[in-house]
Amino acid sequence: MTAVLDSQAVLFDLDGVLTDTAAVHRRAWAALFTEFLPTVAPEAAPYTDADYFALVDGKERAAGVRSVLASRGVSVPDGELDDPPGATTVHGLGNRKNVRFTEIIRGDGVAVFDGSLRLVDAVAAAGIPMAVVSSSRNAVLVLATAGLLDRFAVVVDGVLAHDEHLAGKPEPDMFLTAARVLGVGAAGTVVIEDAVSGVEAGRRGGFWVVGVDRGTGASALRAAGADAVVTDLADLLPE
Incomplete structure (x- = not known):
């Protein structure tokens, strides 16, 4: 070929x-949603790697957050691109995931x-x-x-x-x-x-x-x- x-x-x-x-992204997304989803949708199905491949993989960060939240019937405001990681907004959640991602990259390399x-x-x-x-x-x-x-x-x-x-x-x-x-x-x-x-x-x-x-x-x-x-x-x- x-x-x-x-x-x-x-x-x-x-x-x-x-x-x-991609494996680092999966870990960071899993850490975010495993922690966050039970606080807003305790009856929803747990987040899994299948969600990553179906809803997140390849998408821009905020789009990935929106896709996962929508799959669990959850809606939060978009907020602003520079929202702090603790904000309950689409961009805040995306930035929270990014903190974890960069921690892993800086610690473990690529x-x-x-x-x-x-x-x-x-x-x-x-x-x-x-x-x-x-x-x-x-x-x-x-x-x-x-x-x-x-x-x-x-x-x-x-x-x-x-x-x-x-x-x-x-x-x-x-x-x-x-x-x-x-x-x-x-x-x-x-x-x-x-x-x-x-x-x-x-x-x-x-x-x-x-x-x-x-x-x-x-x-x-x-x-x-x-x-x-x-x-x-x-x-x-x-x-």
């Missing part, structure tokens, strides 16, 4: 695609998938432009901590999406913005994603989409529009 090395450009999601930070690093090296050696497209507002921190920041000329993340009023995944705006900055079109450009919402965003944008199954399930990724599904990015290298 060598289509990636024949492409105009490659747009990588970050968490769960390049770095093993692991990079070996197969992903091998693919990044191969794409760079082929002279193909690359970008990171992540809903996370921590993308630059994660890339810097992992030693990957200098590999990518373009990073379209949650901070840029907010500042530029870009719709988040599953809308294609963030991928289309990255392609535009790199000077390429969607046709012939590859998107690599592990989340259903990200795969759907790539499909809507007209990109060739590779789904990376890190737990979401190959069938769910294909149903969302993945043209190919792998379990390791090294599978995209020539044999």
Whole structure:
């Protein structure tokens, strides 16, 4: 499967695609909702990793909070982006989760998938432009901590999406913005994603989409529009 090395450009999601930070996000989201949901919906089903994959994975932080709360019939005010972590607002809850996430990252560091690093090296050696497209507002921190920041000329993340009023995944705006900055079109450009919402965003944008199954399930990724599904990015290298 060598289509990636024949492409105009490659747009990588970050968490769960390049770095093993999706597991950190799962831990941080679980800590938030395991603590918070019983205080507002004691009869509701406990939060599980299935909720992460179905309701949170790949989405902008506030959208993830809203999705989980709505699934339990809970509504809180949106509040403001800089609400303190103790605020019972969408942004406050999102910021509470982010405190936990950054604590783990700063304490444990960031692991990079070996197969992903091998693919990044191969794409760079082929002279193909690359970008990171992540809903996370921590993308630059994660890339810097992992030693990957200098590999990518373009990073379209949650901070840029907010500042530029870009719709988040599953809308294609963030991928289309990255392609535009790199000077390429969607046709012939590859998107690599592990989340259903990200795969759907790539499909809507007209990109060739590779789904990376890190737990979401190959069938769910294909149903969302993945043209190919792998379990390791090294599978995209020539044999």
